[in-house]
Amino acid sequence: MPKAANEVAVSSSxxxxxxxxxxxxxxxxxxxxxxxxxxxxxxxxxxxxxxYRLTQFGQSLLLGKGHKAPLDPxxxxxxxxxxxxxxxxxxxxxxxxxxxxxxxxxxxxxxSASSAIKAMRxxxxxxxxxxxxxxxxxxxxxxxxxxxxxxxxRTEVREDNLDCPLVELxxxxxxxxxxxxxxxxxxxxxxxxxxxxxxxAPSLFxxxxxxxxRHWHSKERTLALNLVVNAPYSxxxxxxxxxxxLRARCESLQVDSGGYFxxxxxxxxxxxxxxxxEATPINLSSAYSRIILx
Numbered sequence: 001m002p003k004a005a006n007e008v009a010v011s012s013s014x015x016x017x018x019x020x021x022x023x024x025x026x027x028x029x030x031x032x033x034x035x036x037x038x039x040x041x042x043x044x045x046x047x048x049x050x051x052y053r054l055t056q057f058g059q060s061l062l063l064g065k066g067h068k069a070p071l072d073p074x075x076x077x078x079x080x081x082x083x084x085x086x087x088x089x090x091x092x093x094x095x096x097x098x099x100x101x102x103x104x105x106x107x108x109x110x111x112s113a114s115s116a117i118k119a120m121r122x123x124x125x126x127x128x129x130x131x132x133x134x135x136x137x138x139x140x141x142x143x144x145x146x147x148x149x150x151x152x153x154r155t156e157v158r159e160d161n162l163d164c165p166l167v168e169l170x171x172x173x174x175x176x177x178x179x180x181x182x183x184x185x186x187x188x189x190x191x192x193x194x195x196x197x198x199x200x201a202p203s204l205f206x207x208x209x210x211x212x213x214r215h216w217h218s219k220e221r222t223l224a225l226n227l228v229v230n231a232p233y234s235x236x237x238x239x240x241x242x243x244x245x246l247r248a249r250c251e252s253l254q255v256d257s258g259g260y261f262x263x264x265x266x267x268x269x270x271x272x273x274x275x276x277x278e279a280t281p282i283n284l285s286s287a288y289s290r291i292i293l294x
Contacts, residue, residue, distance in 0.1 A: 002073060004035050005044055005054060005062040012051040041094045043087040057087070060284045071288050078199050079287060081169055082239070086208055090233045092215055098143035104232035111172075111190045114180050116140045147172035148190065171240065192240045200239055202256040205249055207287040208235045209261065213274060214281060225250060225263075225270040 007014050007024055015021055021032045036052070039045045044058035054063065061080065064070040072080040088096060089103040101120060108115065120136045146164045172190050180187040212234050217223055229236040229246045236246045250272060253261040260282070262273045 001035070001039055001042070001044055002062050002075065004039050005058050008039075008045050008052050009054055009059075009063055012048055012053050014051065016051050041088055041091060041096055042084045043091055043094075046093070057083075057284060068285075071285060075165065077288070078168065079201065079204050081165055082200055082204060083208075083287065085166055085169060085171070086211075086238055089238045090212070090215065098139040100232075102143055104237055109191060110175070111192075112178070112180070113137070113140060113187050144172070144190070148174065194240045194242055196245045197239060197241065200241075201287075202249065202252065203289055204287045205235055205239075206253070206257050206261065207282050207284065208238070209272075210282040221276055222264075222271045222273050225272065228272065 003025060004014070014024065015032070015036045018029050018032050022029055025032060025035065027035070036045075039058075040047075040052070043055050044062070045052040046055050059065055060068070061071050061083075062073050062075075064073075071077075075081070075084075089099045097120075101123065102111070102116070106119070108119075117133055117136050117140060120139065121133065124131045124136070146166050147169065149163050149167050171193055173193055174188050175191045176189045177186040178189055179185075209228065212228075213220070213223060216231075216233055217227075225247065228234050228250065229241075229243050231237060235241065236243070241249075247270075249256075250263045250270075253263050253272060260275055262275075264271050264273055
């Protein structure tokens, strides 16, 4: 992804000719398509009139802007991985079915191949385009192996065995085995890690809260706590944070955000209040800092 960002910054037509992109990036045709897909899904690049350009997120993260150095040019910071997970799960302009379904809408305590395919089949049954179980199975596998490490032979080194960087988040874990209702033999059972995540610093949480508010509730001055905890595309849902952790984070918002957000307890419904005079979005660099920058 950093290589693609650098090349897109030089030429917006990088992906216009796949053969040229293969030479420039030093990869095969399928990998060129994969890089373009995931870079757009992760909000690193976006379409423009003559091809693709860097988003503000991609520019600030990987190349820097003006005299400002890039925040994480080699994607080495755990906060960057959480931000990429956030973008894949919430990008309103590039929705990935598996991420939208499993991160934002899956409410069951466990996930397995058979239960996942059955649930996805119910969702797509009303679509006019016929989607086969094979395609749904591929969607499940791609999502699963983005977060769960590949188990292979120790001496076997293949591209298929290279783990996705998001595995480092430990967001999805295998918790057991059971007999499959649709496949021969046992199938693995997984569950999201729904616990406190200290690596998601207050500044990162506040940046994502601001993004959620602007994308999905831009005209609202207040936001109910239960939306931040459970609603699709919210920090609580995307990061799989337990309610007690969310409440603790929200109770500290006034101090952590410098007054940008304020938590108000209420007998009816706790809410978060946003400063009406603060029209400027929180800067991405705030997610990597202890100071909230607007």
